[in-house]
Amino acid sequence: MNYRHIYHAGNFADVAKHVGLAYCLDALKRKESPFFALDTHAGRGFYDLQAPEAQKTGEAQRGVQRLIETAFGEPALAAYFAAVGARRGKRLSRYPGSPGLIASSLRPQDRAGFAESMPAEARAAQRELTSAGRIRVVADDGYALLKASLPPAERRGLVLIDPPYESLEEFKTLTQAFADAYRRWPTGIYLLWYPIRSAMQRGMVHERFEALRIPKMLYADLAVHPDDAGLGLAGSGLLIVNPPFGADLHLRHAYQAIHRHLAAPEAGYVDVARLTPER
């Protein structure tokens, strides 16, 4: 397995995913009662956007850095900018990965678990994450941690499943692991990230999720390149199960803002809608 997230940290897909994650974390914090967050494919806590790997691809430059330059006034992105620590007119040197965002959202009563299979990445997360809540990082398979952790004692919280999709089997593994997790904890918020390469592949992803016959599924898709343009990803997809109130509208507005500022001319789209009904 060769995937290293430092090449992609802060790109448009990271922004799209983290907009959704930040919204769900903020929603959980509206109540005092403790919550649990589980990040099955955590990566490291923070990414140095000046590192040669990040500079080499320029993905953060065309993603979060461009948004900071051109979209700082967009109200729909204010919560995201606050969550990643962006400041008007300032380049971001340290970009929080999902563990960074989760750890900084925890209150003393909250708890989070992170799994990362690459030992060096897991060690970096262990070293760099600080939190008011309790955190645990394991250098292990995220699907195993998912099995071992649900349902959480807190009975409220979220699960992020964000694999690198290096293997053709990954989507199948993810849907099976999610279906099993949902059986054990049907009231948790689940965020499942998927790549968008073409309209046909996106349609298949939606069909597979729909076939699970699980209610309250929201999909939030953002494409910034034409299908199969040979530019890597065309778009970013996020399935949110049991989305917090207001997520549909928030994600639609935030993604429209991202699309206005980052999409190639005449390319891409925003599509945010319910995949399955309330019950």
Ligand SMILES: C[S@@+](CC[C@H](N)C(=O)[O-])C[C@H]1O[C@@H](n2cnc3c(N)ncnc32)[C@H](O)[C@@H]1O
């Ligand atoms: C897309 S990156 C995660 C990015 C991170 N969630 C974020 O939003 O900042 C996927 C990560 O999963 C790790 N990984 C791959 N297979 C894994 C597995 N079976 N269990 C846990 N981590 C895994 C990779 O090493 C990589 O760091």
